[in-house]
Amino acid sequence: MGHYLGSTFTIAAKDLRSEFRTKEALNASFAFSVVILVLFSFAFDPSSEQLQTISGGLLWLVFSFAGALILNRSFARELQNDCLDALISSPAPAGAIFLGKTVANFVLLMIVELASLAVFALFYESHFGVQLLPIALVIALGTWGITVIGTLFSALTVNLRMREMMLPTLVYPLLIPALMAAMTLTTDLMNGTPIGKENGIWLRVLAGFDFIYSILAVVFIDVVLVG
């Protein structure tokens, strides 16, 4: 158990350290999300009532597109110099490698999301100071869902020749339930509606999604990476 957690932490730290040195994926991802937000504001110029209905949807679209950039690189960066083979043949269990990378991607995506939220607050008047904790919870859960599925499929598509195309094609349909839940909850929370009887369902869906897929991913990462 200690070995497992230790390996997870080591891999997560390695990925984060490597990313913070170059900040390539972070910058690309953040730039992309800013561009989407700006373009959207420019194209639609939503009034504040319209904004109330679309805020959740827009935010999570931005998060998932930005996430794709980060997730693509997750296993792809190991291809050079046979690092992927080295990782697989190391004593670290495959599940630990997967969890380590997922945690690293989660941290990176959260950073981009928080920065994007700041941009969002700038371009669109919004008041999320009201229910900070629930919003933070929803964002964390939704981000974890995106990173779990995304990291697994990053491993799955790493050796394919059309990797950049296959990853979004496979991942986005699978994310639909999590994104639906996150979008509904975020829109509600941003409008001041607390999580109650009606949208509590979506919170359970999101938590259930995260739980089920975290387990499935750890179980199947061996099959995906090794065979």
Add this chain to the structure above:
Amino acid sequence: MIDQRNFMFMFYGFAAAWVIVTAYVVLLALRERRLREELDRVRRMVEDSVKRG
């Protein structure tokens, strides 16, 4: 007798179902022919290699 309201659309609906099934069967048939040709070609290639080698 059959209700005439929306009759055309019912027809389109049935047509859509049948067109899709037919299109898929045609796709399968085309693929079958292509695979068979390829199979014969590769079998001949193996025979030639055996004869030569």
Add this chain to the structure above:
Amino acid sequence: MRNKIVFVLGALAAGILCWQLYNILLVLPNEKDQGAIYRIVYFHVPAIFTGFMGFFVALGASGAYLATRNLKYDAFAAAVTEVSLAFATIVLATGMIWGRIIWGIWWTWDARLTTMLVCWLIYAGYLMLRRAIDEPTQRARLSAVVSIFGCTDILIVWKSIEWWRTQHPAPVLSVRDGGGMAPGMEGPIYWNWLALMCLAAVLVIIRMRQENMSREIDSLRRLAHSY
């Protein structure tokens, strides 16, 4: 032997479909609200049953492949998924036409339509993935994982929207078949379902034969080049 099965099933399917077509068009009474368009349900609903069943069958086959590593399970899973994609297309097409007449809109995000669309997207992604991988064992392994994740996703989508809709009053979006149908009118649905299942079986058998041919070609080609 297999050819005989194909012929018998095909003839059975054709026979039932013709008989039911006569039944549907000439014998059945009219429905008071919808006009002739309601008869489309006799293709729409059986196609839904057949299309969805494909998912679970493919899930079983994928699991069987991962457990036994016998490629014939992989061939079966691929065949079933492809045939089910065709049926899912029928469901979406007939559903959209029906929806256009009854609700005046081509599309809406109700439970069944959303589930079917996600189903379609995942099937299509699965088939695209198979195209992108040349090596047979890698292809079988990775597509099995996608199939398993996809099936889980469909269940999550279906359940979550169902739970949500029991909270919300459902808008007039139900394409419910059994509820409210007079007993004499239900028969054709089940007969057509049987016919479509026979048709699906025929198509799967043909498709599997093609998968086997394709693998034989691969191995013969390797043999030829080894001389």
